[in-house]
Amino acid sequence: MQISISKNDLLDGINTVIKAVDNSNRYVNSLYECLLIDASSNKIRFVANNEEIGIETVVEGKIIKNGKIAIAAHFLQDTIRNIPDGEINIYTDDNLVVTIKSGSIEYNINGKDGDSFNDLAPIKREEKLVINELILKNMITKTIFSISESNANKVLSGESFIIRNGNLCIKGIDGNRVSVRNQKVDDASLDKEIVIPGKSLKEIIKLIGSDPEKSITLYFMPSHLAFEYDETLIVVRLIDGKFINIDNFFIKDYETKATFNRSELVNSLERTLPLIKEDKKPVIIDINKDVFEVKLVTNYGSYYDKLFINTEGINIKIALNPKFLLDALKAIDDDEVSLFCMSQKNPCFIRDENDSYIYIVMPVNINL
Amino acid sequence: MQISISKNDLLDGINTVIKAVDNSNRYVNSLYECLLIDASSNKIRFVANNEEIGIETVVEGKIIKNGKIAIAAHFLQDTIRNIPDGEINIYTDDNLVVTIKSGSIEYNINGKDGDSFNDLAPIKREEKLVINELILKNMITKTIFSISESNANKVLSGESFIIRNGNLCIKGIDGNRVSVRNQKVDDASLDKEIVIPGKSLKEIIKLIGSDPEKSITLYFMPSHLAFEYDETLIVVRLIDGKFINIDNFFIKDYETKATFNRSELVNSLERTLPLIKEDKKPVIIDINKDVFEVKLVTNYGSYYDKLFINTEGINIKIALNPKFLLDALKAIDDDEVSLFCMSQKNPCFIRDENDSYIYIVMPVNINL
Numbered sequence: 048m049q050i051s052i053s054k055n056d057l058l059d060g061i062n063t064v065i066k067a068v069d070n071s072n073r074y075v076n077s078l079y080e081c082l083l084i085d086a087s088s089n090k091i092r093f094v095a096n097n098e099e100i101g102i103e104t105v106v107e108g109k110i111i112k113n114g115k116i117a118i119a120a121h122f123l124q125d126t127i128r129n130i131p132d133g134e135i136n137i138y139t140d141d142n143l144v145v146t147i148k149s150g151s152i153e154y155n156i157n158g159k160d161g162d163s164f165n166d167l168a169p170i171k172r173e174e175k176l177v178i179n180e181l182i183l184k185n186m187i188t189k190t191i192f193s194i195s196e197s198n199a200n201k202v203l204s205g206e207s208f209i210i211r212n213g214n215l216c217i218k219g220i221d222g223n224r225v226s227v228r229n230q231k232v233d234d235a236s237l238d239k240e241i242v243i244p245g246k247s248l249k250e251i252i253k254l255i256g257s258d259p260e261k262s263i264t265l266y267f268m269p270s271h272l273a274f275e276y277d278e279t280l281i282v283v284r285l286i287d288g289k290f291i292n293i294d295n296f297f298i299k300d301y302e303t304k305a306t307f308n309r310s311e312l313v314n315s316l317e318r319t320l321p322l323i324k325e326d327k328k329p330v331i332i333d334i335n336k337d338v339f340e341v342k343l344v345t346n347y348g349s350y351y352d353k354l355f356i357n358t359e360g361i362n363i364k365i366a367l368n369p370k371f372l373l374d375a376l377k378a379i380d381d382d383e384v385s386l387f388c389m390s391q392k393n394p395c396f397i398r399d400e401n402d403s404y405i406y407i408v409m410p411v412n413i414n415l
Numbered sequence: 416m417q418i419s420i421s422k423n424d425l426l427d428g429i430n431t432v433i434k435a436v437d438n439s440n441r442y443v444n445s446l447y448e449c450l451l452i453d454a455s456s457n458k459i460r461f462v463a464n465n466e467e468i469g470i471e472t473v474v475e476g477k478i479i480k481n482g483k484i485a486i487a488a489h490f491l492q493d494t495i496r497n498i499p500d501g502e503i504n505i506y507t508d509d510n511l512v513v514t515i516k517s518g519s520i521e522y523n524i525n526g527k528d529g530d531s532f533n534d535l536a537p538i539k540r541e542e543k544l545v546i547n548e549l550i551l552k553n554m555i556t557k558t559i560f561s562i563s564e565s566n567a568n569k570v571l572s573g574e575s576f577i578i579r580n581g582n583l584c585i586k587g588i589d590g591n592r593v594s595v596r597n598q599k600v601d602d603a604s605l606d607k608e609i610v611i612p613g614k615s616l617k618e619i620i621k622l623i624g625s626d627p628e629k630s631i632t633l634y635f636m637p638s639h640l641a642f643e644y645d646e647t648l649i650v651v652r653l654i655d656g657k658f659i660n661i662d663n664f665f666i667k668d669y670e671t672k673a674t675f676n677r678s679e680l681v682n683s684l685e686r687t688l689p690l691i692k693e694d695k696k697p698v699i700i701d702i703n704k705d706v707f708e709v710k711l712v713t714n715y716g717s718y719y720d721k722l723f724i725n726t727e728g729i730n731i732k733i734a735l736n737p738k739f740l741l742d743a744l745k746a747i748d749d750d751e752v753s754l755f756c757m758s759q760k761n762p763c764f765i766r767d768e769n770d771s772y773i774y775i776v777m778p779v780n781i782n783l
Contacts, residue, residue: 152686154719318520322494348525354519
């Protein structure tokens, strides 16, 4: 193999696929984990692949001699980063030694046989959904914080994607809260319900752009989902299983609706965090006519603050984990937000009128 | 005690002294380690103090009622950070409960008796040295990387300050290299030779400013050194002992003088680092007439680069730790730098004509 490629294109290609280089096994030196440079056809493909996620991207460059080679990915990244801007020549010999040349600089490093590399399986481009990349990125970012971090329930370590009746619903659930984002999509006939590992989604939101004019295509396969944009393809393995139906405990009825300035409550709740650093206590939200009191007592001391709000319905006092409430409030863009409460024991929720977002937080069960 | 103080002044005071709050003992929750707010006289002093370093600063504010209180320092910092800009009221009651009030926000936290706080001992302002703060900061920053990180030799975990014949010499030594900075000072009569712990110096360079117009005063005491600037006083405990005299092995003779562009060599040496991540090998510097070759072979592969230079004297080949050479080259501001070599076995050194900097690196003993 012999290729010539600009430093920046080379580095972009490495940086894209490296997110699929396995470094989960701490006992294996991740420096030895490889990416594939495949110049065996008329384009230069970079590929990395692990059990959970595989990424392929096509890089601009000149193929002088066809071939493919696998190279330690993090090592290659570190090496290319420090080479000056300009054209870089990469070629291999019969002993799988890779030469990287740029001006007076020459590296010779040991590669691995490209034919033995675990390449991506071909994807089926049949059932698909086209969606704006910024919208998709936001839907994931604004729900993924509430997936379960424990491995006790594998399904809850992922996010649910339900496409039904022309609507995409993305949902994250842990034992104490639910985060939901809804978005109209073009294709009304598609009906899919899948669970995608949170770990893979965290890599995907780092990779996909934020261009409000650009689209990304999702391809649905029995046990995989592929994301395609520009010259890049990301394939993730799905989690087998379904989410519980949350419609039962998400009741649209409420006794109290408190409408407030979102950033005022965010700021007030953030001020409680030093007090709960080592002593996890819930914050008491005391909703009265036009006044919203925030109270907290821990071993360190106490906190009190008062916000002026608009209340409909009865007065209510509820104990909540301030971090969960903060995560939800920070994921919302609206200046004005409504909190709906039923009782001290019922989940409270924050949603807008058309359910484009729904955040449900379970109250903490203490005597108030 | 009752004081009124702006949020920014309060936070500046906390941020200054907190560097002396002890968090070395991981088994003690550092949140409980205190700083002192002392408003018992006509100014508001903030103080923190541990075995190695003590810091005091005077903060602008209004004293409404005299008194002093000790408060968990990191907790106070986290708390004040999130309070909106403006005046903050702090007052204590007879039970050492501290109230922090700002608008509708009220914290009540448990303080500790200010009289039991381990306050700074009074300092002696007799033997002193006045020096520009930027110069001092640079001298420390550009030598401290070469102090010893092991605790085997306590003296070498510090830096040597020698003031003699109107010259300040700051020196850091570990087993493989020496870094020296020299600076003329006004007072030709002062004669001092002390060793200051590296850990304390690292805090000091974070605290002191970089104003080329401002001075800092050093006060010498038998077992302490004090740094005074603005309204802030930093007192550090000295290390008992002296550095070995390096004049013996720092020989001004040389066989080869190679003069090169500093940043070209920095860039070339940085490109060797990925190769030595897990496989520590020296870089071979091969100095010929007008050509400076950089060569490295490790388990990962090999690196080669060539720089055009100006050579005086004989050709020489020497094996060096690239990190040590890099640290020295990066600490120098000159565009053009000279490397002096005697033989493969002798230390090589980089210095300017008036010895304002001297960096000595021991060669690695391998067969070349």
